[in-house]
Amino acid sequence: QVQLVESGGGLVQAGGSLRLSCAASGTISVINRMAWYRQAPGKQRELVAAITSGGSTNYADSVKGRFTISRDNAKKMVSLQMNSLKPEDAAVYFCNQVGKYFGEIGRLLDFASWGQGTQVTVSS
Numbered sequence: 001q002v003q004l005v006e007s008g009g010g011l012v013q014a015g016g017s018l019r020l021s022c023a024a025s026g027t028i029s030v031i032n033r034m035a036w037y038r039q040a041p042g043k044q045r046e047l048v049a050a051i052t053s054g055g056s057t058n059y060a061d062s063v064k065g066r067f068t069i070s071r072d073n074a075k076k077m078v079s080l081q082m083n084s085l086k087p088e089d090a091a092v093y094f095c096n097q098v099g100k101y102f103g104e105i106g107r108l109l110d111f112a113s114w115g116q117g118t119q120v121t122v123s124s
Contacts, residue, residue: 063089
């Protein structure tokens with residue numbers, strides 16, 4: 001099993017910055033894709049940013065130029081630097097990681113894990 005633990009959410013004024021981090025633990029072989037999603041009250045979960053094992057990134061149009069996703073493969077960690085935050089960025093942010101891990105008797109298995117979510121609140 002692969003577990004994700006997020007940190008870094010909180011309350012910030014509009015125009016401020018926050019940095020979210022998500023660390024994976026478990027018998028991981030490789031993490032192919034790391035991403036951040038968010039879900040605001042009454043809305044569907046949406047992709048904010050993603051990064052592949054090769055470093056390719058993609059962002060939601062609403063956060064381009066303000067958010068930066070990065071990964072540390074050695075630490076099995078993905079981070080999201082959020083600058084120039086707007087009230088509409090307020091949501092619960094979820095980390096998602098997809099890859100392969102070693103299961104019982106060394107079998108290589110797929111995983112797609114989610115973090116528990118961290119609240120980001122932006123005051124106007």
